[in-house]
Amino acid sequence: MTTEEPKKLDFIRQQVTDDLAAGRVERVVTRFPPEPNGYLHIGHAKAIWINYGIAEQFGGVFHLRMDDTNPMKEEAEFVEAIKQDVAWLGADWGENFHYASDYFERMYELAVDLVRAGKAYVDDQTPDEIRANRGTLTSPGVDSPYRDRTPDENLDLLERMKAGEFADGSRVLRAKIDMTSPNMNLRDPVMYRILHAAHPHRGDAWCLYPMYDWAHGLEDAVEGVTHSLCDIDFENHRPLYDWFLDAINEARDEPIDHPKQIEFARFNLTHTVTSKRRLRQLVAGGHVTGWDDPRLPTIRGMRRRGYAPEAIRDFMQHIGVSKFVSTIELALFEHFQRQHLNKVAPRVMGVLRPLKVVIENYPEGRTEQLEAINNPEDPAAGTRQVPFSRELYIERDDFMEDPPRKFFRLAPGREVRLRYAYFITCREAVKDADGTVVELRCTYDPATRGGDAPDGRKVKATLHWVSAADAVDAEARLYGHLLARENPGDLPDEPDWAAEINPDSLAVLHGVKLEPAAAGREPGWRCQFERKGYFCVDPDSTADAPVFNRTVTLRDTWKKIQKKSR
RNA sequence: UGGGGAUUAGUGUAACGGUAGCACGACUGACUCUGGAUCAGUUAGUCAAGGUUCGAAUCCUUGAUCCCCAGCCA
Numbered sequence: 001m002t003t004e005e006p007k008k009l010d011f012i013r014q015q016v017t018d019d020l021a022a023g024r025v026e027r028v029v030t031r032f033p034p035e036p037n038g039y040l041h042i043g044h045a046k047a048i049w050i051n052y053g054i055a056e057q058f059g060g061v062f063h064l065r066m067d068d069t070n071p072m073k074e075e076a077e078f079v080e081a082i083k084q085d086v087a088w089l090g091a092d093w094g095e096n097f098h099y100a101s102d103y104f105e106r107m108y109e110l111a112v113d114l115v116r117a118g119k120a121y122v123d124d125q126t127p128d129e130i131r132a133n134r135g136t137l138t139s140p141g142v143d144s145p146y147r148d149r150t151p152d153e154n155l156d157l158l159e160r161m162k163a164g165e166f167a168d169g170s171r172v173l174r175a176k177i178d179m180t181s182p183n184m185n186l187r188d189p190v191m192y193r194i195l196h197a198a199h200p201h202r203g204d205a206w207c208l209y210p211m212y213d214w215a216h217g218l219e220d221a222v223e224g225v226t227h228s229l230c231d232i233d234f235e236n237h238r239p240l241y242d243w244f245l246d247a248i249n250e251a252r253d254e255p256i257d258h259p260k261q262i263e264f265a266r267f268n269l270t271h272t273v274t275s276k277r278r279l280r281q282l283v284a285g286g287h288v289t290g291w292d293d294p295r296l297p298t299i300r301g302m303r304r305r306g307y308a309p310e311a312i313r314d315f316m317q318h319i320g321v322s323k324f325v326s327t328i329e330l331a332l333f334e335h336f337q338r339q340h341l342n343k344v345a346p347r348v349m350g351v352l353r354p355l356k357v358v359i360e361n362y363p364e365g366r367t368e369q370l371e372a373i374n375n376p377e378d379p380a381a382g383t384r385q386v387p388f389s390r391e392l393y394i395e396r397d398d399f400m401e402d403p404p405r406k407f408f409r410l411a412p413g414r415e416v417r418l419r420y421a422y423f424i425t426c427r428e429a430v431k432d433a434d435g436t437v438v439e440l441r442c443t444y445d446p447a448t449r450g451g452d453a454p455d456g457r458k459v460k461a462t463l464h465w466v467s468a469a470d471a472v473d474a475e476a477r478l479y480g481h482l483l484a485r486e487n488p489g490d491l492p493d494e495p496d497w498a499a500e501i502n503p504d505s506l507a508v509l510h511g512v513k514l515e516p517a518a519a520g521r522e523p524g525w526r527c528q529f530e531r532k533g534y535f536c537v538d539p540d541s542t543a544d545a546p547v548f549n550r551t552v553t554l555r556d557t558w559k560k561i562q563k564k565s566r
Numbered sequence: 567u568g569g570g571g572a573u574u575a576g577u578g579u580a581a582c583g584g585u586a587g588c589a590c591g592a593c594u595g596a597c598u599c600u601g602g603a604u605c606a607g608u609u610a611g612u613c614a615a616g617g618u619u620c621g622a623a624u625c626c627u628u629g630a631u632c633c634c635c636a637g638c639c640a
Contacts, residue, residue: 037639067640072639073639134636136568137635141636183569211637211640212639215640232571236634322578324578325634332589342602376599406601421599531602555601
């Protein structure tokens, strides 16, 4: 990890520091425990960053664990996808890749201990009855009629449940806690349910599957996790997490570890959605092209778009760790991408919306090579040769026939610089029958070769350009905000997604003209198109037809000026 | 109406009884062979009301607002 250490200790790092200092833990162990039932998104990236970042910072160990306790919702294909995404973000789990389902035997043994100790019982109530008897937020629940079965009877029933004697939903194992607790999670929570379903990792070995609350603390304990860092939604579950571990240790002679659960807040980003449910709606509804659509804040989407994992980590570090559910402006996220990409991305000239320029006084058929700097922020990146010839393309936006006051670029009679090349002066704008400009007739000053005038005269603008004969045709996909709405918290419960999607979230440009240096690149290659933004080669590219995704634009002061004058 | 959390400029985040700081955004200006980058500056804040104290964002009391919890999901 290249990111600097945080200078301030957040409340979690403070506790870890204290635990280390007090000798409560010798070595920090954290974990990221996704359920393999979907793709990871930027919210997960925060959890990964916190868990991995803390393990790394304190010289500890980080585990990646599939929390696969529900065979009805999980699929093996997600396991590989999750590993790829976590690795891409830069979190290294070393040898510690685990499946919760590998601990099923151990969990069962411990459940038996709890039953023997009279701390758990088999309940024959139907799901509806259980729900009804749980009470409400403001009224207590009532005890199950099966609550006082003897340990022997419970043990017998539990073994038969495990053996497959009973139908799905007919019985559950419940912890005997307190049906009147103001915390709903403590009203005799279900520990095991019967599910005659094949498990992606364990096959048909089990028909009894543990619930999250029962399983999670055990998974952590088995792996020797010291700090179980999770989402703030689990704050209400912490008493239960602790109850199970304590109950086990009261019921047994040999104690098991008791990891510490600490919760942090998730966050929202403006102009996008980060919940698994909403992302699913967008994908299923065909509003985006898939889970890796570059408009999506999924890890796969961000990777394809060209966002840099280093910058994602810088962002995570900057937003910090707190218990406040924040809504962060997308602009802050983009800032860290620009900051990183500015330092590392090679520059290249690419004309998005080409306008042909003919240099009338430049010899026909001649081509010369001009030296261009690969990255002004990084001298080590060196230079390259860019071909120049009589016919060029410039950006259509860089010419105005009747320019307003603050427009510095090309206009009839005006002189500008072509980057790394020559000063040119526009002599005439050629129009078609509709009156749209189709070509510019210009002249150049041979004395300005390389971009400087020997007489010291200045020019107010420098334009990017591409030699027509040497240009590589490409496709560019320009992305804008996914949602027109700023705050995703304002979305209705059942949004009309078609109306929510920003109509400018995607613009596809064909016939983009690139200088030769940008051609033949592998998918994932990042660069800056000078004056336009950072781009990344899309996997849809073919050998002769590259496709570039615009990761993020450059800051654009001219755009602001335009907006203000309107 | 039960329980658990939270609240500092537009957005985030520091300040652990002693000058409310930083970043992003917005706005000025300088510089520039990217209207990029860089540099300088401006803008704007302690949820409210009481109390304790020489001194309160911080401690106490009361209130407001927002989030989470009634899956055999995680």
